[in-house]
Amino acid sequence: MLNNSHYIDKLRSSGLRPTKQRIKICEILFDNEKTFHFTINDLVKKISKTTNDKISLATVYNTVHAFKKKGYLKEIPINSDQSYFDTNTSHHHHFYDENQKDLIDIDDADVEPVKINTRIPGKKIKSVEVLVKVEDAE
Amino acid sequence: MLNNSHYIDKLRSSGLRPTKQRIKICEILFDNEKTFHFTINDLVKKISKTTNDKISLATVYNTVHAFKKKGYLKEIPINSDQSYFDTNTSHHHHFYDENQKDLIDIDDADVEPVKINTRIPGKKIKSVEVLVKVEDAE
DNA sequence: ATTCTACATTATAATAGTTCTAAACTATTG
DNA sequence: CAATAGTTTAGAACTATTATAATGTAGAAT
Known part of the structure; x- marks a missing residue:
């Protein structure tokens, strides 16, 4: 676990409670030099690879949608069988x-x-x- | 029923058998001055409005995909819960x-x-x- | 015309991504 | 510390789409 205080601030300041699930997802998505593209499925796999506390699928969907709504993620229009997001x-x-x-x-x-x-x-x-x-x- | 011979020719010349379902779908899609955008669901509704011989959902999917493959339709990339097509x-x-x-x-x-x-x-x-x-x- | 065969259609089941539900949990406020 | 409002959760439900396998049909061969 690195320094998460900036994620906690970021979440709190946008009206989202800084739960451990959301902080974890922040780390995975934003603790990175380069941006990346992912599907919900990609993210779920990455979560299970990097933590033992599993995060429920519903929470992953909720969080991604909340982050999108707050402008932390963009959805990319592609006709595909699943949605792609971009950090x-x-x-x-x-x-x-x-x-x-x-x-x-x-x-x-x-x-x-x-x-x-x-x-x-x-x-x-x-x-x-x-x-x-x-x-x-x- | 209008003059369908051009649809029959068009279908046949692209290696698709001119069945009555395909001809009907051609009429709905292409008997129009202006192009239009539709989802499978839109098309199904339009079919049931304009004919009594119902066309199975699977056939609608098959036909739209066949037409797309032949280049008679384009799929438009939008992140939506359903695919949009364009004549x-x-x-x-x-x-x-x-x-x-x-x-x-x-x-x-x-x-x-x-x-x-x-x-x-x-x-x-x-x-x-x-x-x-x-x-x-x- | 009749028969044959490959291609089409069909109803239905199956699948996959996503959303909903309602109960348990937890961060924040007072 | 208690209250409460927001959050997580497992699982069910939902929706779009694809697969299945039996029946039907167009076009070719006879």
Whole structure:
């Protein structure tokens, strides 16, 4: 167990009680230099690998949704049989490897800003996401 | 029942037997000036509204997948609990209204071409999709 | 036309991801 | 320390989708 006080503060300041389950999930998700992409299933596996106190599946779902709502996670739009989340909430885009079923960040500098020259009246833009699907070159 | 011969030809020429279920689904999907977006559930409802010969759910799935494989439909990546399909297979992008859970085409002329200045070795780009999520402006 | 065969359709079961439920638990407040 | 409001939990329920295997049908061969 490392220094968790910043997670405790972060959780408390966003109105989430700092339970040990949430702190554990924070450690797994955010104690890392680089951001990563995961499915709920990935996260569950990682939890069981790094702790003996198991966290219930329902709690994993609850926590991921709570973190998403607070803006600590982004959900990535892909048509897949499961949802992908991203710890990198800054503006960036993705490759999706259809063979490996793997997501890869596209550095924002490598994408020209996407200009949308039309609007929907009464609606505001929440996000602009580019998904580049790739497959094995033959 | 209108003139279906072109659907029969289309199906046959792509190696799909022109069954009455497939022809019916062609009529619903393609007998329309403008393209539309739908989920399997939408399509099932539309079928039961326009015909008395019910088509089994499995057939609807099979047919949509077959049409997608042949390139008559596109699947649109959204993180949603169900898959969205589009009869417009030309290059274009989408708004997704998160309040109405509704998809809206973005005319390709209204989006500056998306330039991706990086590649993944050994992979080729299959598609580049822009999804603009919108919500009610307050 | 009739028969044959591969492809299609069907109802239903199975599967998988996700959400719901309601009881037990725990962080925080007074 | 007691009260309470939020949290976790196991398991059931739900929903979209896929698989199964029996029946049906289009197209080819006869």
